[in-house]
Amino acid sequence: MRISIFYKSIILILAINVLNATASQEDISCKVNRELEQQCGSYTYVVVKPFLDYIKQINDEINQNKIKDREINDLKEKLIQQNSNVAINNVLKAQIDFQQTTINRLTTSAISTDQCDQIKKELIDKDEMIAELRVKAKTDTDNLRATQLQLEENLIKLAKQKTDLQLCQKEVEKFSKTEKNQKPNSCNAFGDSSGIHQIQVPGIDSFDVLCDNQTAGPGWIVIEQRLNGGESFNRDWATFRKGFGSHDGDFFLGLEKIHRLTNNQYNELYIYMERFDGRIDYARYDRFGISNENDKYRINILGEFSGNVEDKLRSHAYMMFSTSDxxxxxxxxxxxxxYREAGWWYESCVTSFLHGAYYNRATDSYSSIYFNYPHTIKKLKIMIRPISKN
Ligand SMILES: [Ca+2]
Incomplete structure (x- = not known):
């Protein structure tokens, strides 16, 4: 094929040259001798006409090749353009992929953003909650502080109340102790319990007394007892004032105590007298009392008498007490x-003499103990007992 084309090309070149020479001559001759040619050219034309046709054919083919070459070039350009477009498309595709990736990432990010928004919202809610809790905490703190202050105030009040209570308890204890220690003022409080008991009367300290519930009923305080002569009644003023002897023998309670006992309440007087022959005499006065020391312990109260002897104390009523000094x-x-060697409520001097000297036998001595002379007293009890004022 290529050889054919080669030969055709050589022939074409030769023909072109001939034609060019012929044509230029023919142009000149034919142009000048058109009519001549028509006359003489019929011969030439017949000879070269196939060749001319062939050349024309070749020329046409050449033209066609040119056209195709142009088309090929056009196609090449288009192909280049298309390749370029493909490259561009690839770039664009890559960009699209990148953008898609970006979009996906952004979408993912968008989800994260939603989550972030949610988290932010939750954080905001939590912040608000924290703020509320802070406010509440502050309020609670304030309330706690107020409660603490109230508690402190209450503690102070409580401490004061405790102190007051302690003082009150001390007062109560003191009162109770005083009340507890407040001793009876007579033997009535001891019921049937004879013997020694402690009593207390206003103005002096408490002191022991011998209570007698056997001789003349309950509640008697023995203010003088003569049993065996163990105590002399020839004593000075101070000794009679204070008292002397012991409760299991001879004793005298004391003028001041007798005064205190009889000054604060009414008392009755009972004198128990036992002779040596066993006979018992008694003398009772429904009132008895002595005045104070300034009045020399005078018998200022001596009530109605009763007894199994004569009232031999009456003459001594309203007499002051006297001692040797x-x-x-x-x-x-x-x-x-x-003169009589004893302290007593002397008049001038005696009708009864209960402070006489103790004898171990009956005697007619004026110095002996007697209420009704000459009945010598072997055992003597002088007692007092509170009575109502009615
Ligand atoms: Ca005198």
Missing amino acids: SDNDAWAEGSCAH
Whole structure:
């Protein structure tokens, strides 16, 4: 094929040259001798006409090749363009892929953003909650502080109340102790319990007394007892004032105590007298009392008498007490106490003499103990007992 084309090309070149020469001559001759040619050219034309046709054919083919070459070039350009477009498309595709990736990432990010928004919202809610809790905490703190202050105030009040209560308890204890220690003022409080008990009366300290529930009923305080002569009744003022002896023998309670006992309440007086022959006498006065020391312990109260003997104390009523060192008797010229060697409520001097000397036998001595002379007393009890004021 290529050889054919080659030969055709050579022939074509030769023909072109001939034609060019012929044509230029023919142009000249034919143009000049057109009519001649028509006359003479019929011969030439017949000879070269196939060749001319062939050349024309070749020329046409050449033209066609040119056209195809142009088309090929066009196609090449288009192909190049298309390749370029493909490259561009690839770039675009890559960009699209990248953008898609970006979109996906952004979409993912968008989801994260939603989550972030949710988290932010939750954080905001939590912040608000925290703020509320802070406010509440502050309120609670304030309330707690207020409660603490109230508690402190209450503690102070409680401490004060405790102190007051302690003081009150001390007062109560003191009162109870005082109340507990408040002793009876007579033997009535001890019921049937004879013997020694402690009593207390206003103005002096408590002291022991011998209570007698056997002799004349309950509640008697023995203010003097003579049993065996163990105590002398020839004593000075101070000794009679204070008292002397012991409760299991001879004793005298004391003028001041007798005064205190009889000054604060009414008392009755009972004198128990046992003779040596065993006979028992008694003298009872429904009122008895002595005044204070300034009045020399005068018998200022001596009530109605009752007894199995004569009332031999009546003459001594309203008499002051006298001792050898304190003459308060009605004997102006002398001292009964000094003369009779004993302290007693002397007039001038005695009708009854219960402070006489103790004898171990019956005697008619004026110095002996007697209520109704000459009945010598072997055993003597002088007792007092509170009575109602009615
Ligand atoms: Ca006198």
